[in-house]
Amino acid sequence: MISEKMKQMIGSSSAIRAMFEEGKRLAAERGADKVYDFSLGNPNIAPPAQVTEAAEKELRECKGVFLHGYMSNAGYEDVREKIASSLNARFGMNYGKDGIVMTVGAAGGLNVVLKALLDPGDEVAVISPYFGEYRCYVSNFGGKLVEAAADKDFMPDPAAIEKALSPKTRALIINTPNNPTGAVYGESALKAIARVLEEAQSKYGSPIYLISDEPYRELVYGGVTQPYVAGYYRNTLSCYSFSKSLSLAGERIGYIAVSPDADGYDELCSACSVATRILGFVNAPSLMQRVAADCIDVPPDIAFYDSNRVAFEKALDDAGLEYVKPQGAFYLFVKAPDGDDLLFCQRAKDKGILIVPSSSFGVKGYARAAYCVSPERISSSAAAFAELAEEYGIKKRAGVDKTHKGE
Amino acid sequence: MISEKMKQMIGSSSAIRAMFEEGKRLAAERGADKVYDFSLGNPNIAPPAQVTEAAEKELRECKGVFLHGYMSNAGYEDVREKIASSLNARFGMNYGKDGIVMTVGAAGGLNVVLKALLDPGDEVAVISPYFGEYRCYVSNFGGKLVEAAADKDFMPDPAAIEKALSPKTRALIINTPNNPTGAVYGESALKAIARVLEEAQSKYGSPIYLISDEPYRELVYGGVTQPYVAGYYRNTLSCYSFSKSLSLAGERIGYIAVSPDADGYDELCSACSVATRILGFVNAPSLMQRVAADCIDVPPDIAFYDSNRVAFEKALDDAGLEYVKPQGAFYLFVKAPDGDDLLFCQRAKDKGILIVPSSSFGVKGYARAAYCVSPERISSSAAAFAELAEEYGIKKRAGVDKTHKGE
Numbered sequence: 001m002i003s004e005k006m007k008q009m010i011g012s013s014s015a016i017r018a019m020f021e022e023g024k025r026l027a028a029e030r031g032a033d034k035v036y037d038f039s040l041g042n043p044n045i046a047p048p049a050q051v052t053e054a055a056e057k058e059l060r061e062c063k064g065v066f067l068h069g070y071m072s073n074a075g076y077e078d079v080r081e082k083i084a085s086s087l088n089a090r091f092g093m094n095y096g097k098d099g100i101v102m103t104v105g106a107a108g109g110l111n112v113v114l115k116a117l118l119d120p121g122d123e124v125a126v127i128s129p130y131f132g133e134y135r136c137y138v139s140n141f142g143g144k145l146v147e148a149a150a151d152k153d154f155m156p157d158p159a160a161i162e163k164a165l166s167p168k169t170r171a172l173i174i175n176t177p178n179n180p181t182g183a184v185y186g187e188s189a190l191k192a193i194a195r196v197l198e199e200a201q202s203k204y205g206s207p208i209y210l211i212s213d214e215p216y217r218e219l220v221y222g223g224v225t226q227p228y229v230a231g232y233y234r235n236t237l238s239c240y241s242f243s244k245s246l247s248l249a250g251e252r253i254g255y256i257a258v259s260p261d262a263d264g265y266d267e268l269c270s271a272c273s274v275a276t277r278i279l280g281f282v283n284a285p286s287l288m289q290r291v292a293a294d295c296i297d298v299p300p301d302i303a304f305y306d307s308n309r310v311a312f313e314k315a316l317d318d319a320g321l322e323y324v325k326p327q328g329a330f331y332l333f334v335k336a337p338d339g340d341d342l343l344f345c346q347r348a349k350d351k352g353i354l355i356v357p358s359s360s361f362g363v364k365g366y367a368r369a370a371y372c373v374s375p376e377r378i379s380s381s382a383a384a385f386a387e388l389a390e391e392y393g394i395k396k397r398a399g400v401d402k403t404h405k406g407e
Numbered sequence: 408m409i410s411e412k413m414k415q416m417i418g419s420s421s422a423i424r425a426m427f428e429e430g431k432r433l434a435a436e437r438g439a440d441k442v443y444d445f446s447l448g449n450p451n452i453a454p455p456a457q458v459t460e461a462a463e464k465e466l467r468e469c470k471g472v473f474l475h476g477y478m479s480n481a482g483y484e485d486v487r488e489k490i491a492s493s494l495n496a497r498f499g500m501n502y503g504k505d506g507i508v509m510t511v512g513a514a515g516g517l518n519v520v521l522k523a524l525l526d527p528g529d530e531v532a533v534i535s536p537y538f539g540e541y542r543c544y545v546s547n548f549g550g551k552l553v554e555a556a557a558d559k560d561f562m563p564d565p566a567a568i569e570k571a572l573s574p575k576t577r578a579l580i581i582n583t584p585n586n587p588t589g590a591v592y593g594e595s596a597l598k599a600i601a602r603v604l605e606e607a608q609s610k611y612g613s614p615i616y617l618i619s620d621e622p623y624r625e626l627v628y629g630g631v632t633q634p635y636v637a638g639y640y641r642n643t644l645s646c647y648s649f650s651k652s653l654s655l656a657g658e659r660i661g662y663i664a665v666s667p668d669a670d671g672y673d674e675l676c677s678a679c680s681v682a683t684r685i686l687g688f689v690n691a692p693s694l695m696q697r698v699a700a701d702c703i704d705v706p707p708d709i710a711f712y713d714s715n716r717v718a719f720e721k722a723l724d725d726a727g728l729e730y731v732k733p734q735g736a737f738y739l740f741v742k743a744p745d746g747d748d749l750l751f752c753q754r755a756k757d758k759g760i761l762i763v764p765s766s767s768f769g770v771k772g773y774a775r776a777a778y779c780v781s782p783e784r785i786s787s788s789a790a791a792f793a794e795l796a797e798e799y800g801i802k803k804r805a806g807v808d809k810t811h812k813g814e
Contacts, residue, residue, distance in 0.1 A: 001675060047475055068655045118410050278547065282515075287657075
């Protein structure tokens with residue numbers, strides 16, 4: 001009944017979404033307080049008050065025909081102007097409004113950019129581990145995903161990237177702060193990526209675009225800063241989303257910023273606008289375009305995520321589980337004690353803990369836990385994590401007495 | 408820089424959108440009062456008051472984390488439940504909530520359905536003239552569009568449809584009330600379509616789905632009624648949008664309804680949900696899902712469009728231009744006096760009238776005018792239409808004295 005392609009897609013469907021659905025099922029079965037769902041990057045803080053105020057103001061002051069009607073496929077002109085100005089002021093860029101194309105979140109933006117760039121058989125490099133959906137997005141346009149493994153600290157490995165590039169490479173996708181590891185690529189990493197791409201461009205004689213997937217751009221902790229990716233490489237297409245910074249994940253609002261000096265700038269801008277139409281997005285949701293622009297410089301609630309991060313690190317430390325210390329985003333990459341991530345996540349689920357095996361991010365041996373949850377979920381899960389560690393023969397390290405879980 | 412595929416797409420880009428952009432340019436150049444833009448199906452009436460009230464209520468009463476966050480890819484469960492109930496009550500159907508998948512408008516819904524159904528090389532039949540974007544949507548998934556010409560009254564021609572079907576046909580797309588002709592397929596037309604499809608299904612031994620693109624479902628005039636398409640054929644996938652009925656075109660909100668007795672129902676529902684995710688929609692915009700459900704039974708302002716239709720018909724009658732008398736939607740299909748639709752639209756543009764050549768809808772000899780505009784635009788355009796007709800040697804018929812345009 002459905003296509004062969006789709007049958008395979010359903011078979012290998014998103015482990016994240018499967019876990020999210022499983023969480024809802026388990027909560028209904030066991031009680032919500034016995035399920036610790038860390039599966040989905042769904043912010044657990046409400047949008048800042050300014051978002052609601054902006055939405056109410058737009059509904060009150062803006063004519064309905066304008067507020068809820070079609071505009072150019074790339075978005076409202078004043079919205080794109082505001083976004084360009086904000087990026088220019090914050091990051092010393094020189095974006096024009098034509099370089100900003102409003103999108104249905106970063107996922108929409110990535111699909112638009114890939115539609116604009118890819119002919120069947122073209123290659124797109126990614127640094128593994130990577131957000132598993134990239135595989136689907138690249139496949140949507142007949143492209144081939146080529147993996148370049150990160151180094152042992154989950155930072156980009158220039159030699160591995162170089163090896164992953166070929167005359168068929170149209171783009172490299174990077175994602176910093178990173179999903180699933182929480183790694184943040186600093187200046188030297190970005191310079192190294194730029195150098196490798198520039199060398200490959202001259203070697204192969206055609207542009208290789210850097211697609212920067214940056215929904216977590218503002219989410220960095222402990223004094224770490226995220227340099228602005230497009231500042232380091234001319235041929236950058238930045239895909240941003242307000243999903244995390246303004247807690248608008250369900251509203252599907254973001255944008256593509258085409259770097260002003262990118263090769264084929266005019267053609268790229270047109271192609272992104274046409275792709276937005278052709279793929280059936282037509283335009284990013286209108287009210288939320290305006291709300292996002294109204295709130296363009298409202299900072300995210302970093303303190304909330306940072307305090308979650310500290311609490312979650314403590315819970316894992318206490319349990320004796322190893323993990324990659326996150327610098328940004330809101331994910332923790334926990335090591336499967338015996339290296340089997342699928343079994344680890346299965347055993348975790350038996351304890352009511354929902355985390356996602358790293359196999360769905362292109363590497364083995366880890367599980368991703370999203371800590372954009374309520375602080376209570378973290379504190380109440382500590383005992384379950386300790387029990388899970390104990391099953392692997394790991395002794396408690398401190399603080400938690402597993403025989404007296406406060407009962 | 409951009410892909411070969413995209414270069415072709417930009418070259419043959421939507422004439423509708425090109426005309427819309429041209430309209431904005433001309434308005435800036437000549438003054439908005441000298442441009443009569445009938446290019447785009449963008450409702451010119453604000454959403455009903457209930458829409459704003461519902462949005463304000465949701466913002467006030469619904470927790471931000473729930474209202475603006477992720478939900479299942481197919482949409483909020485209570486929203487899908489409400490939509491299923493409403494369809495069941497109005498059309499005597501038996502939809503379950505699993506059969507409703509919330510989409511980014513009907514354009515998003517069509518892409519989702521086609522992604523679910525098509526492998527490269529599969530065929531999709533359409534009745535020409537047809538909404539030109541179908542060609543892009545089918546091409547997105549490597550499908551092949553096959554045209555079945557409508558009869559001389561722009562109604563489905565069973566023999567032509569039969570000829571367009573093959574063992575490779577996965578679906579027939581229909582659109583009633585029709586864009587661009589305004590034709591409405593009544594009971595006998597729908598029965599004839601169902602018969603042809605059923606015969607082809609048994610002949611070829613595999614399901615052929617009827618994709619019913621129905622954003623204009625409620626927009627019918629002059630005592631005409633639109634029977635509910637899915638009531639006539641088991642294997643129907645209905646793609647609805649609130650763009651026109653609630654004037655929410657820019658918000659991108661609609662749904663797919665999978666008929667409960669469709670072959671492979673469970674698989675189809677899953678595939679639509681997975682396709683929503685994979686294509687980068689992720690889910691339909693969250694606030695607008697809730698608003699649409701809150702307003703599910705709010706009727707559109709038919710009287711506005713109907714009075715526009717009457718005024719527009721009169722303007723064309725007075726000018727002496729021939730057209731297809733519309734029964735529904737908000738389009739008028741005007742005959743190019745000498746059969747050259749491209750030249751007709753070019754000449755119209757010289758008079759400040761923006762209409763879209765029928766070539767972009769797969770037939771020659773007509774132009775589409777969207778009358779979802781302000782009544783003033785229709786009345787003020789009458790003289791320009793009369794002048795246009797005169798250029799073709801058509802004498803005024805009544806009412807309008809072209810030498811005295813009220814100056």
